[in-house]
Amino acid sequence: MRWTLKTKPPKEKVEKLAKELQIEETLASILCQRNIETFEDAKKFFRPNLKDIHDPFLMKDMDKAVQRIEKAIENEENILIYGDYDVDGTTAVSLVASYLKTIYPNIATYIPDRYDEGYGISHTGIDFAFDNDFSLIIALDCGIKAIEKVAYASEKNIDFIICDHHKPGAEIPKAVAVLNPKRVDCSYPFDELCGCGVGFKLIQALGSKRGQNIDYFIPYLDLVATAIAADIVPIVGENRILSYFGLQVINSNPRNGIKALIHQIKKKELTITDVVFIIAPRINAAGRIKHGNYAVELLTEMDFDSAVEFAKAIEVFNSDRKDLDKKITVEALSQIMENDEENKFSTVVFQEDWHKGVIGIVASRLTETYYRPTLVFTKSGEKLAASARSVKDFDVYEALEECTEFIEQFGGHKYAAGLTLLPENYENFKNKFEEVVAKSIDKELLTPEILIDAEIELSEITPKFFRILQQMAPFGPQNMRPVFKSTGVRDNGYGKKVGSDETHLKLNLFQGDNQKTYNAIGFGLGNKIDIVEDEFDIVYSLDENEWNGYKSVQLLLRDLK
The missing domain is CATH 2.40.50.460 (OB fold (Dihydrolipoamide Acetyltransferase, E2P))
Incomplete structure (x- = not known):
């Protein structure tokens, strides 16, 4: 381990803040390191206030999204709420669907099958919408790169509203509205919302047209806090406020699904860490082992006894997930040792029978062991699919961008990404990825800090x-x-x-x-x-x-x- 002492802030700033807040200088120094330098900063930090939540209409295309939903309601169109199968996606779908159902009945949800359809918007999902007379799809936590899929839906007279937070490509899909605070042309004041957070801004905007202020939406914050925790987004600014109040809801009056999960684990008061390590893996387990629909049904269930039954099923999925994760990690570690790859700059492993639902967790485990950028591949239909994880300060997304000649499709963040490629390109990709990491990574980053x-x-x-x-x-x-x-x-x-x-x-x-x-x-x-x-x-x-x-x-x- 590298022990790195953070730079001390200027002494006069620390002394001034310590005096204003009547606290020890050590604590004042820690606050200054986090850009909390005045009494007013400290007040906002220690006493988060829902009044500081931003106006949703500051987000580009929000007005268009609201207009299109209002038009759908007026014309009695069927609306499909579509989201990814992980925690951020299933909480986002549960959030938007449960709110819309309070104002309009023709709402249904759709979570793609991790194994048959893969990540994001699928042709299968669009065909489902067409066959069942849905003319508007609201996509959550996915869609920012679905240019061809949105065009395909357009040919079938299906409109899209995209709510995403992943990094956009050079081209934005031609949807009715694309809500993404990371858009270069979006001036929303906070760009680190998770997918469920973007969904929350959408329902907040719809509610403002109905005279519903921020207090009305407090009961939805248990879902937002769960997504913020699970998606490992920065807990500053708006995310701090949303997670602070969301945790209060989780601990005082959560929705039945979350209450049923807490009931299973018998813990009194949950911290954000508990949400990351106890609640999130269970919600994720549904999409990993069976189907993400289980998670949405759990999180939208109005009857507590039924929610308990869903939670019991999910507990079994989670137990199965743990067993698979342990087994595959052991196999992957022995593969690295057998191939004498302990001294490389990256880890890339593949076995065709590894369970696609847990390769992301296995990639994290391998990163903990060898501490270097890691990809775990398995067979997925005719292609190979992988989950990528990185080490602190190394952008794995950028590294993958340099290997696109061998990749079919990829997406994600700085520290976590997913990709697919053709089997015949695996060895070339593996060699290229090692080459890219070897030449670009600061060797110091290969020792945990x-x-x-x-x-x-x-x-x-x-x-x-x-x-x-x-x-x-x-x-x-x-x-x-x-x-x-x-x-x-x-x-x-x-x-x-x-x-x-x-x-x-x-x-x-x-x-x-x-x-x-x-x-x-x-x-x-x-x-x-x-x-x-x-x-x-x-x-x-x-x-x-x-x-x-x-x-x-x-x-x-x-x-x-």
Whole structure:
């Protein structure tokens, strides 16, 4: 691990903010690092307000989208809500469909089959719309590159409204409206919305025509917060406000589907991390193992008992997903070792019987192991399909753009992408991708980095200090949980390896002459037990541990040296 201490902000700024907020300079420094430099900035950050949500009509084409939907309602047209099969897509479809059904009955939903149709808008989906007399399709979390598909729908007299947040290509589809804050010609003030977030702006715009203000839409924010968490978008600006209030809905009065999932896992209060690791994988499991429709049915179900039945089915899918993910990861790791590919700059593996629904998770696992840009391929019909994952600060999307001569289709983000290619192009692609990564990646990026917010003494960790840190939540990209470094700490002698396979490390730490001890847990750090026999340095974040109803602050160790 590379330990990198963030640059300290100017001292006078830190002192001024510490004085204004009456907090320790360490906390003021962390806030300044996050561009929170004045009392007013801090007020907006610590007290998110729904009044700061932007006017949806600032988004290009929003007026056209609203006009077309209003026209469809007036003419009693059938409207199809179409979305991708992952969490962002299924929550977006559930959100827009459930709102539209409150004002108009002729609404249906469509999630493409991951295996038969693949990602995004499909000819099959458009044919379904034509055969069932749908004249308007609202596409969510997909469509920004569906130029040919939108043209195909047009020939069948089907209009499209596209709500997407993926990076647009040089050409925009000729839809009635294309809502995407990443459009070069869109001046919307915040361009990091997820797909469900763009869907939320659409229903907010429709509601404003009906005298429904932002408070009316609070019950929909459980879906938006779930999508924000799952899609790993920056939790700043509008996303911070939406996720902050969305988490409140999840913990106080969620829709039946989310309530049923929480009921399954029996957890009292969920953080954004719980949404990422507990709620999102279960919603995703439906599309990975069976069909994304299960997720939409769960999230739109009005009857709690029925929602519980859907949640039980999804729990089984999630269990199957875990088994597949473990099995394929083992096979992929042995393939890398057999082919003696541990020392390459990229990882590209392929096996034709790997389950397409979990290759993205496997790519993430391999990235954790070897820490380099990774692609996992499987057979999909006559082609090969892959999921790509990257390491911090390396743009895998740009790398794929340099390999387009061997790619049939691709799309995605800086750190995650998907692609298809013809089997005969696999070896050429693999060699080209390795060549592109080798020449363009900063070799330092191949060692995982821990960014440290501040170096502190353990004695600085007071109840007030921890309370203020907790108020910085929800955490996520661009507002990560603060990470600290403390030097010259010791274990009190009771440190031990824990867990069924002894892979974790449990310590009681103190520093210098201060005999107060701090509980610490290091997941996956069991192999570093020898280090703790003498003085050592630690990098960690702070977390709350609850045991037998008693809450205490614990150090969540990230690394020790």
